[in-house]
Amino acid sequence: MPTTPGNARSPHRAASLVPVAPELPGYRCWAEVDLRALEQNLLWIRHRVGPEVQVLTVVKADAYGHGLKAIARQLMQHGTDIFGVANLAEARTIRAVGPGWPILLLSACLPDEVDTVVQEGLSATVSSFEEARAFSQAAVRLGRTCRVHLKLDTGMGRLGAKPAEALSLLRRMARLPHLTIEGLMTHFAIAEDDVRYTQSQLAAFRQVLERLPALGLKLPLIHAANSAGLLHEPESRFNLVRPGLLVYGVLPTGKRTPPAALARRLKPVLAWKSRVTLVKRVSRGASLSYGCTYTTKRATRLAIVGAGYGDGYHRTASNRGQVLIRGQRCRILGRVTMDQMIVDVTALRGVRSGDEVVLLGHQGRGKITAQEVADWFGTIPYEVFTGITGRVQRVYLGAQAS
Numbered sequence: 001m002p003t004t005p006g007n008a009r010s011p012h013r014a015a016s017l018v019p020v021a022p023e024l025p026g027y028r029c030w031a032e033v034d035l036r037a038l039e040q041n042l043l044w045i046r047h048r049v050g051p052e053v054q055v056l057t058v059v060k061a062d063a064y065g066h067g068l069k070a071i072a073r074q075l076m077q078h079g080t081d082i083f084g085v086a087n088l089a090e091a092r093t094i095r096a097v098g099p100g101w102p103i104l105l106l107s108a109c110l111p112d113e114v115d116t117v118v119q120e121g122l123s124a125t126v127s128s129f130e131e132a133r134a135f136s137q138a139a140v141r142l143g144r145t146c147r148v149h150l151k152l153d154t155g156m157g158r159l160g161a162k163p164a165e166a167l168s169l170l171r172r173m174a175r176l177p178h179l180t181i182e183g184l185m186t187h188f189a190i191a192e193d194d195v196r197y198t199q200s201q202l203a204a205f206r207q208v209l210e211r212l213p214a215l216g217l218k219l220p221l222i223h224a225a226n227s228a229g230l231l232h233e234p235e236s237r238f239n240l241v242r243p244g245l246l247v248y249g250v251l252p253t254g255k256r257t258p259p260a261a262l263a264r265r266l267k268p269v270l271a272w273k274s275r276v277t278l279v280k281r282v283s284r285g286a287s288l289s290y291g292c293t294y295t296t297k298r299a300t301r302l303a304i305v306g307a308g309y310g311d312g313y314h315r316t317a318s319n320r321g322q323v324l325i326r327g328q329r330c331r332i333l334g335r336v337t338m339d340q341m342i343v344d345v346t347a348l349r350g351v352r353s354g355d356e357v358v359l360l361g362h363q364g365r366g367k368i369t370a371q372e373v374a375d376w377f378g379t380i381p382y383e384v385f386t387g388i389t390g391r392v393q394r395v396y397l398g399a400q401a402s
């Protein structure tokens with residue numbers, strides 16, 4: 001496996017497709033993860049930001065539910081520059097795939113994690129002098145150097161120091177031994193929706209950047225853009241972008257719509273599938289599922305599908321959601337249960353036990369997007385993906401033989 005750090009782009013080898021259900025018996029609910037699509041999305045992002053801008057791919061929460069190991073391997077092979085993670089376990093998983101790759105811990109570090117961050121050579125996000133000092137002290141004690149990124153809170157209100165304090169903070173941090181200030185960063189709160197708020201965040205960040213030369217400090221990495229920032233605010237790209245959702249081929253939705261031509265370039269990486277386990281007919285007036293929330297209005301053919309909230313398919317989609325069977329949309333009737341749901345297949349011919357059901361993705365001419373599922377769940381695509389539970393097998397398509 002070519003897993004050298006940096007911009008190594010390995011020659012593309014013949015793909016070996018992992019067999020997918022229904023060839024894999026016993027798969028009732030699985031996620032097909034298209035590694036080629038992932039590669040294309042990363043290439044598209046690189047093309048969009050240009051050669052001067054590095055790409056930090058955000059792979060927290062098991063790579064947005066896509067499976068961190070396989071995603072990290074593919075992103076390494078196709079030249080991600082840095083990984084962004086939420087915790088040490090995620091960083092270790094990446095290290096196990098390819099040692100030495102730059103990793104930025106995006107969350108604040110717990111006191112008892114400081115030594116490990118230093119020992120394992122991760123870059124840390126800090127919001128205060130106290131955090132920076134703890135890293136410096138650990139680095140001195142362990143005979144290492146620690147890299148940190150100072151985060152500024154320009155309006156997100158989560159991590160970050162006040163922009164007004166940034167310069168004095170940087171001045172003090174620069175004097176700490178065994179500490180390298182590798183970057184200066186901020187994070188957008190509403191880049192997909194609100195131009196004015198986002199630009200005010202950007203202006204606050206820029207004000208600090210303009211005063212950096214007077215400090216005589218060289219900060220290699222300046223970054224702000226999440227997926228929405230990357231799409232809507234070209235000015236926010238600086239020399240590093242931090243896309244998450246876009247890497248997985250999904251657009252952040254909001255009032256600001258990206259040009260349709262751009263949207264078409266991205267390819268959703270994940271499809272969520274299940275199978276029909278049973279087909280049956282019920283007469284008019286039959287009550288369906290827990291709580292008796294649906295009563296048939298006519299004789300109805302039902303398909304029982306092998307997925308439920310135990311797989312991450314929210315119960316809020318009861319009597320609302322739709323799935324694809326034979327390329328056609330079918331409504332969920334009654335409550336979604338832990339392992340099963342009931343769908344109306346009266347209008348379809350020939351539905352049989354074992355048929356593939358698409359919860360999210362394409363089937364024939366049919367398509368259900370992550371945004372649609374998120375609407376049925378009352379949430380956002382991020383939570384749909386990260387909510388797909390551990391019992392849902394991830395099946396990788398387009399992986400290189402290893």
Ligand SMILES: *Cc1c(COP(=O)(O)O)cnc(C)c1O
Nearest residue numbers: 058106187226227242243244245
């Ligand atoms: C999660 C996260 C991102 C990625 O956000 P997307 O909206 O998925 O692009 C970027 N930066 C930070 C600090 C994050 O926590």
